Amino acid sequence: MENEFVRRFAEMSDDELQKYAVRAQLDENARVLLTAELSRRGLLLPEASHVPSTGSAGDANSMGYRQVIRGLSPLNAQILLGRLQAEGVDAYLSGANVTQINPLWFYALGGVRLFVHREHLAIAFDVIDATWKGDYEVGVAEEQDAPGRDRIESKRQAGWMCVLSVAMVMGGISLAALWWPSYASPSYSMTSGSPSDLLARGMASTFLVTYAGFWLLFVECAVRRQKRP
Structure with a gap:
């Protein structure tokens, strides 16, 4: 399934890929693949019609934040946010607390959404791409004390x-x-x-x-x- 998404995204033109990113309802893994393909082409993720729960769409745009990924689980969202902040990326989550307290809100809100400041979008895409590739995985140490x-x-x-x-x-x-x-x-x-x-x-x-x-x-x-x- 992942290879099918990668092939489909690679065959799309830039305009088709950006339009697909706006209207498509994808799961977490497919959204990461789509974001990685946009980053590879040097494109930005188009503005989504959904807004963060912490404010309106106008507030998010006026503050210079853009939605990068949606549909994340609360745990994966917190891990990804920590990696981004460790790299100096200005980002925040929308819906993390609500979906963690009441899992039923996960489907109502479309999962947890990640917003990144416009100035840090390029670094954020690199971090997300590296996360998908497994560059941040920590190997089990074979040597004992x-x-x-x-x-x-x-x-x-x-x-x-x-x-x-x-x-x-x-x-x-x-x-x-x-x-x-x-x-x-x-x-x-x-x-x-x-x-x-x-x-x-x-x-x-x-x-x-x-x-x-x-x-x-x-x-x-x-x-x-x-x-x-």
Whole structure:
């Protein structure tokens, strides 16, 4: 839908676009797209037939203010007004308090309207265009504070030590279960047992040690991946 509005506005001539801006009843997103297209062409938003609730149309015109956007929700209107004022734009809202207290007035008044002083229209359009593009979005910081990183690092080290201890205990138990019967025999000697039996036990011991080593290496790689920002 947004792409359809952008294409339609781009195909209109300057006169058609200004006439459309006066008579069309658009929602908030479409109005922002229309304002951005007018700003791109260097055109001003024509005077609307609606007037701010704080005064008459003659009062608004005599004070040098022009309606820029209508149909805003109270929250979005306050956010946009704050951004404009942060850039030094002289602007005010019409209908924000009424629609916030009683939402039913939102449809009766056509939403919240934004008025900007004529001298600041160009800056206001740039701010609105940047807002629509998402230039003011604040990204979530991935880096944590230093105490938090220290606590996480301590937990990782403790977890690594626990895994290492468990691996060593399990490996020791496995080797003991494998070789203890031979050592416990009263007639044990280095030459007792068949060569095939000794070879099988040696291979089993090598397998157990190798398996434990690969397991510890896997845990170490997983911990290192978690440390990456």
